[in-house]
Amino acid sequence: MSKRKNAIARLIAEHIPDGSSLFVSIGTTMEAAASELVKRRSSLRIITNNIHVASVVSARTDYTVIITSGVVRPLDGGITGVATVDFINQFKVDYAVMSTHGVESDGSLLDYDYKEVSVMQAMIANARVRFLGVDHIANSAATRWSGSAALRRLTKYLPTGCLIPRCRRC
Numbered sequence: 309m310s311k312r313k314n315a316i317a318r319l320i321a322e323h324i325p326d327g328s329s330l331f332v333s334i335g336t337t338m339e340a341a342a343s344e345l346v347k348r349r350s351s352l353r354i355i356t357n358n359i360h361v362a363s364v365v366s367a368r369t370d371y372t373v374i375i376t377s378g379v380v381r382p383l384d385g386g387i388t389g390v391a392t393v394d395f396i397n398q399f400k401v402d403y404a405v406m407s408t409h410g411v412e413s414d415g416s417l418l419d420y421d422y423k424e425v426s427v428m429q430a431m432i433a434n435a436r437v438r439f440l441g442v443d444h445i446a447n448s449a450a451t452r453w454s455g456s457a458a459l460r461r462l463t464k465y466l467p468t469g470c471l472i473p474r475c476r477r478c
Contacts, residue, residue, distance in 0.1 A: 316441040317341040320405055321348045323439065329353040330403040331396065331431040332361045334386035334424060337407040337441045339364060355399055357392050357427055359385040376427075388423035396430040404435030408442055 316337055321344035324330060332338050332354055342364040345352060350370050356362050357376040366373045378392030406428050410418035417440070419425050432438055 313337045313340045313441075314344075317344040320439055320441055321345050324349055324352070324403055324405070327351045328403055329399075329401040330355070330405055331399075331401055331435060332356040332358060332365075333404075333406040333428055333431060334358045334384060334388075335407040338405060341405055341441060353401075355396070355401065357387040357396075359387065378427075379423075381421075386424060388421065388427055390426075392423075392427050393430045396427065396434060399434055401435050402437065404431040404438045406431060406438070406440055408440060 313336060317340035320341045324345060326349050328349075330352065332342060334357060338356075338358055339360050342354075342356075342358075342361040345354075346365055346368055350368075352365070352368075352370075353372040353374070354361070354365050355374045355376065356365075357378065359375065359380060362373055362375045365371050376387050376392045376395045378387040378389040378395070380387050408417045408419055408428075419428070
């Protein structure tokens with residue numbers, strides 16, 4: 309895991325209080341965040357569409373771990389699809405912890421898979437506070453899933469002089 313991803317993961321874990329409920333999305337940054345949560349936080353209720361995250365957090369006996377329904381992608385263990393969105397819409401949680409493949413200069417968030425995009429939109433709609441873990445080297449992608457205004461908080465590890473000034477204000 310890269311230093312950047314680990315820094316993002318630590319920052320996310322620092323902002324999630326014990327006893328919280330949260331969505332955790334797909335990606336290696338979210339897997340790192342799950343590892344940090346296990347080290348730092350107790351009594352969490354985690355709903356995830358990431359079988360790797362579920363594996364990391366399920367060892368904690370004080371955690372409630374819920375895996376969404378849907379179709380598992382063999383490449384990364386992500387769970388997506390209409391069933392996943394419907395499942396997520398049954399909950400209202402304290403936090404959504406997500407990552408993305410790209411951020412445009414205007415703050416638009418991008419991803420490759422439109423099915424994953426609909427899952428993240430459902431997470432945003434059903435969380436009181438949203439965290440996006442992304443660094444300045446995230447690649448651009450084709451599917452727009454949100455403008456920066458949809459997020460109350462943006463967790464970032466961005467260098468001074470970043471080309472995404474709008475995101476710094478989220």
